[in-house]
Amino acid sequence: MRWSTGSVKPSVAKADLLVVGITGQDDDRPRLRPWRDLDKTLGGLKALADGQVFDGKADKLHLLPGGRTAAAWVLTVGLGKVKDLSPQSLRKALAAASRRARAVGARTCVLALPWSDLGDMTAEAVARCCVEGAELALFRPGSEKAKTGKDAKPSPKSWKLLVPDAAIGREARKGFVAGEAYAEGCLFARDLVNRPPNKLTPVALSRAARAMARREGLSCTVLGEPMLRKLGMGGILGVGQGSRQESKLIVMEFKPRGVRGKLPLAALVGKGVTFDTGGISIKPSANMHEMKGDMGGAAAILGAAMIIARLRLPVRLLVVVPAVENMPDGDAIRPGDVLSMASGKTVEVLNTDAEGRLILADALHYAGKRKPDWIVDAATLTGSCLVALGHEFAGLFANDGKLGDALRRAGGETFERVWPLPLVEEHHKEIESPIADIQNIGSRNAGASSAAAFLEEFVDEKTAWAHLDIAGPAWTSTASPLCPKGATGFGARLVARAVELLAGS
Ligand SMILES: [Zn+2]
Structure with a gap:
């Protein structure tokens, strides 16, 4: 998967799929303030929210036709309540979204996040978690071709993360590099164990x-x-x-x-x-x-x-x-x-x-x-x-x-x-x-x-x-959004991160 940043409004970003991270209010109703731009182009995001067509509950997905946006489809993914946001909740949201992206055959994806709601997470950490979530979720066991038969659907080939300014874009691109290394190290471990x-x-x-x-x-x-x-x-x-x-x-x-x-x-x-x-x-x-x-x-x-x-x-x-x-x-x-x-x-x-x-x-x-x-x-x-x-x-x-x-x-x-x-x-x-x-x-x-x-x-x-x-x-022995049954690859990211912390101190 190729990751890049862009700084256009979500409504004009061209893609097969525009993924919009929706945070929830205390009663789980979606916080729509960051998405005024989409409200108009999607023909009434607020009306959909009022009709409880989608909400901000963690990992909840809702697929909408692209309407007057530049994307063919729009996928809302719940990020959960603002106060509960964490690196792991972001990974899980991206895991759910990227699995759906693959299921609907989206090859190019754009990701819009409510940056003002992401609190004290740095842009680098946000980007890192997005990459990890998407890449870990799309792992399929059986790379040795032990499973014969039809090839499964391909994964999205590119993700563009929309950022509010150039400085955040630079930080995010650092996060992509780290996120890819971390995800691939984990998947290497999973593959060996499986x-x-x-x-x-x-x-x-x-x-x-x-x-x-x-x-x-x-x-x-x-x-x-x-x-x-x-x-x-x-x-x-x-x-x-x-x-x-x-x-x-x-x-x-x-x-x-x-x-x-x-x-x-x-x-x-x-x-x-x-x-x-x-x-x-x-x-x-x-x-x-x-x-x-x-x-x-x-x-x-x-x-x-x-x-x-x-x-x-x-x-x-x-x-x-x-x-x-x-x-x-x-x-x-x-x-x-x-x-x-x-x-x-x-x-x-x-x-x-x-x-x-x-x-x-x-x-x-x-x-x-x-x-x-x-x-x-x-x-x-x-x-x-x-x-x-x-x-x-x-x-x-x-x-x-x-x-x-x-x-x-x-x-x-x-x-x-x-x-x-x-x-x-x-x-x-x-x-x-x-x-x-x-x-x-x-x-x-x-x-x-x-x-x-x-x-x-x-x-x-x-x-x-x-x-x-x-x-x-x-x-x-139970599948989760971030990992299918079998090997988890546990330890690769943990040990690498600990060494990173020790080396930097
Ligand atoms: Zn033994």
């Missing part, structure tokens, strides 16, 4: 990562099993040894060209279990297919890296993604096995389904050797986190206030929300092993916290580190 596990093996994931790196200007090295053996990565090799698919460690680096001075180093680590059967501690068969999403953390981190590189954020980046498949076979690790990790620590494996932390341990240790300013890891790590926080929030563990605050603020802005969970000495007690340095599970209680404690064993205590348990929000 891919079937026979197509997205660790090798295929590393190929997808390499292709993205080439496109976006990051360097990418993929370490295979011989190299992992040299590095003593018993966690990654142990989890992968029951699978015929070779395990990989994907390493990417990025530094924006032409930026002077010493830039901080952000290390991003993502869990890439391309399919998780549970291993010998095998999972029940119901919904096991959803375990293709156990690389949601890897997808989120790769999506975040894509956004950061695309926007040339002033930060150096190190991306570390361990990619494995967790299968049960004659070579698989057993409950009771002891693994030697890259850091030198030994781990007693009590449950082979707690494999994510084993591969992350080696990846966190690898990332830590570079002494980054921040490490953020994302992982679909524990069912406990899903039980505690549901699908709306990721669990946030942070050993550093500034890093935790950046993630919380980024969560609010992107609506990829996080909630802090505790991590204290007692959680480390949970994973004491009688025969090795630690064991890979604690008791039934506070499973998200004991998993985080396990990871913390592999992070230098002087390094600012945050762990995001995204087991809940990475996947949705």
Whole structure:
């Protein structure tokens, strides 16, 4: 989709579809003051409002013939009450409008917003949210062409946002660039998670990562099993040894060209279990297919890296993604096995389904050797986190206030929300092993916290580190205007925005 700005009156903007954002009064009746121009050309907007043909309720759509406007059709979209307007309500309104635009076959769209009602949102933020809303809503799962048959209707090819003056236009165009990067990073993550596990093996994931790196200007090295053996990565090799698919460690680096001075180093680590059967501690068969999403953390981190590189954020980046498949076979690790990790620590494996932390341990240790300013890891790590926080929030563990605050603020802005969970000495007690340095599970209680404690064993205590348990929000079984069923791409926008905030401070 191409986004541009224009500064004509809505009634004279040429398009297949003129989308008009209508704010609501306290009783949900539409606020028509910003639309005097349209009242005349549409033959009585006020009469239509009085007849309750449309209103300002959030996400309500009403399609009208273009009348004497220059557009073939006019679509009103409710933005909700002025006092409730937020970045997310704007994204949702644009999501609803762009889906309708596609349904009616509109190729060129013009968007008119009531700027005076948008309050303290900057024009850049408004534009960013509009792009995100429209692009995220039009995502269709199944890019691998697994679904045969007729091609679906095409998406609109251009959007023009009407702005009151040149300064707002400039701000808005900055927002388009950011919005497109953010949306595409999220969609990249969604697409990876939705891919079937026979197509997205660790090798295929590393190929997808390499292709993205080439496109976006990051360097990418993929370490295979011989190299992992040299590095003593018993966690990654142990989890992968029951699978015929070779395990990989994907390493990417990025530094924006032409930026002077010493830039901080952000290390991003993502869990890439391309399919998780549970291993010998095998999972029940119901919904096991959803375990293709156990690389949601890897997808989120790769999506975040894509956004950061695309926007040339002033930060150096190190991306570390361990990619494995967790299968049960004659070579698989057993409950009771002891693994030697890259850091030198030994781990007693009590449950082979707690494999994510084993591969992350080696990846966190690898990332830590570079002494980054921040490490953020994302992982679909524990069912406990899903039980505690549901699908709306990721669990946030942070050993550093500034890093935790950046993630919380980024969560609010992107609506990829996080909630802090505790991590204290007692959680480390949970994973004491009688025969090795630690064991890979604690008791039934506070499973998200004991998993985080396990990871913390592999992070230098002087390094600012945050762990995001995204087991809940990475996947949705109900469609919403912004996302169909399946992968949500959760984490890509969140992590990129947090890095953007940290790099700018
Ligand atoms: Zn597992």
